[in-house]
Amino acid sequence: MNSSKYVLLVEYDGTHYHGFQWQAGLPTIQDELEKAVKKFCGWSSRVMAAGRTDAGVHAKGQVAGFRAKPGLSPTTLVKALNYYLPGDITVKTANIANDDFNVRGDALSREYHYYILNRNMPSPFTRRFALFVPKMLNIEVMNEACQLIQGEHDFISFTSSLDTKSTTRYVYEAKVGKKEDFVIFRMIANSFLPHQVRHTLGLLLRLGLGKIDSRDFHDIMEARSLGLASPVAPPHGLCLMKVNYPESLGALVN
Numbered sequence: 001m002n003s004s005k006y007v008l009l010v011e012y013d014g015t016h017y018h019g020f021q022w023q024a025g026l027p028t029i030q031d032e033l034e035k036a037v038k039k040f041c042g043w044s045s046r047v048m049a050a051g052r053t054d055a056g057v058h059a060k061g062q063v064a065g066f067r068a069k070p071g072l073s074p075t076t077l078v079k080a081l082n083y084y085l086p087g088d089i090t091v092k093t094a095n096i097a098n099d100d101f102n103v104r105g106d107a108l109s110r111e112y113h114y115y116i117l118n119r120n121m122p123s124p125f126t127r128r129f130a131l132f133v134p135k136m137l138n139i140e141v142m143n144e145a146c147q148l149i150q151g152e153h154d155f156i157s158f159t160s161s162l163d164t165k166s167t168t169r170y171v172y173e174a175k176v177g178k179k180e181d182f183v184i185f186r187m188i189a190n191s192f193l194p195h196q197v198r199h200t201l202g203l204l205l206r207l208g209l210g211k212i213d214s215r216d217f218h219d220i221m222e223a224r225s226l227g228l229a230s231p232v233a234p235p236h237g238l239c240l241m242k243v244n245y246p247e248s249l250g251a252l253v254n
Contacts, residue, residue: 172189
């Protein structure tokens with residue numbers, strides 16, 4: 001059967017999902033997208049993503065691809081999929097892709113943000129999307145530690161499970177900033193180990209709260225011991241913001 005490849009830019013509130021990837025008997029983003037594609041297109045198609053976000057993690061710039069019957073209008077595709085999707089998942093844009101386009105393999109980097117509400121009282125409006133930390137964080141010392149993790153390193157201390165032969169990753173940027181009551185941790189890397197951003201943020205929080213010092217952070221990183229960087233920050237503050245592709249593919253996902 002003839003088919004074409006389509007690429008979607010998707011955002012979602014991951015609160016009620018067990019991550020992106022399909023799991024038997026559990027609600028996932030992939031399952032909802034595949035059900036919507038089947039309802040609209042009339043056939044089953046595997047929907048692949050650029051980043052397999054964990055349970056409870058959100059996305060504003062997830063990229064997903066699938067095959068379906070040729071000749072579908074991107075505009076129609078967006079409207080139809082959003083009609084069938086639940087309200088906490090939205091397709092922002094759609095495009096027709098070349099057959100050799102690989103949403104995961106062609107990605108150059110992924111960008112994640114972790115949001116922290118850093119003030120003396122919580123907010124009901126941010127509790128699903130930001131971690132509440134009432135004690136003021138030392139952003140300066142956190143950013144000093146961020147310098148240590150930039151570049152190519154073995155990040156085995158920042159993951160709790162191994163699903164790959166290599167634990168070496170290249171971090172293009174790691175930075176902590178502040179906007180009003182929010183402290184925002186930004187991290188861009190070629191790819192990430194399981195829970196790497198949350199392990200990193202968990203250790204940075206300990207540093208920012210004065211529970212460890214910069215030497216401790218350095219020693220934990222250099223120890224190269226599985227899961228040593230802890231605790232793992234909760235998932236609800238984490239959001240996949242953007243997946244970066246070569247310039248030739250940029251128009252597909254923007």
